[in-house]
Amino acid sequence: MSGYAETYRGQVLASECNFLGHMNIQFYAARVSHAIWSMSYMIGIPAEDIKGGKKALVSVRQEIDFLGELMAGDILHMETGILKTTNKTLTLHNKLINSATGETVMTNEMTAAYMDVSLRKAVPLTSEMRANIENFMITQEAAT
């Protein structure tokens, strides 16, 4: 068990901010999307399957806590760990962090299913994926 890995790093654009002066919630979700994608590679879904639209992790449940504002120009990164797995799913814990201050500005717990896109159905995680998943396992305590 080793824990969180970086799954996203970028910056807030002015065009992502709303009339309240902070980044709109839809753009938090965009960062989570990048994080899932990165984790897909990290657990060993082959690049040709991801880029070929054959296999993917797809979100089936999310719970989000917005903990801090982000303003235009803020720099940020996401750390992702894996809380648990089932036969066909894994539950990710994503922490979006203001890279300049270290403040966690959003946490997101997400259950994602491993999907065979041609079947449009969830399929079992492979043994290779399960072995890689061990590198990112975290405890519930670490996620709170």
Next chain:
Amino acid sequence: MSKLIACYRGNVNAWECDQMGHMNVQFYMSRGAEAFGHLQNALGLSPARIREEKKGLRFKSLRIQFKAEVHAGSALHGLCGVREVVGDTLHGFIHLFDTAFDRLSAVFEFTAAYTDFVSDETLPLPADLRDTAETLSDEHPESYRPAPFSGTLMPSTALDHMFESSRASVNTWECDQFNHIEMRHVVGYFSDAATHIIGAVGLTRGEIRRRNLGSAALDYYTEFHAPIKMSAPIVLKSGLISAERKIFRFGHNLVDLDSGNIAVTTTVVGCYFDMSLRKSVALPDEFTNYPKEKWLSNQF
């Protein structure tokens, strides 16, 4: 100890890919611009400080070398560093990698100056910024460094045989928090110009598709002369510098019509490729048959 700075991680969205089937140049630039924010923070210019003081680093020149295509679903990460500080100019780089293959996809080599984002004046580097930049300075011999840009650079003057390749006014959603156009959109105008360029040499998109060809930028060299602000009316003037064997070279001047000044000058080196084989091919005859007396290089 490495002085490289982690500056980007993410993936290529399907809607960032163009008709060539690869990520469009403007989205390489969006990654480069985000990476630049992380570099500034490492230098002591945190986003909060930049917002408070309304001063920060701005590109003076930017070379982008496109090394390998990336496609929808590709995972990317970026590393950046400072090469040296010369006077009040910082020299640095950003490398963008295709993560799954640990392959360098694009290289940004830049010079940047400390700038007042309200007055647009270039200022001396603050002492703390200079100290940090010098501490981070390194030749980075372990990292790729492109050879000098080949051929003559486009001058920042109007030349004969340039034609209009894009016209717009800068929208609010194209601007940063200081109401200056974001770099992605500058490169976006260059990208939009590509279709008008093929029209200028006598080709159409339909004909390009019929021949199963795509075009790709290989190398950009851009000099920034003046900022472009929100609502500015702009026009892009372009011309063929040369076209030989597999390589075409184009020059762009992005003009701010409010002032009449050339705000950005860019030299582009590119090629055509077979869309199935993803390999470069000889330029279409329309390029090589374009009258050489109209080449901008005659006026350099």
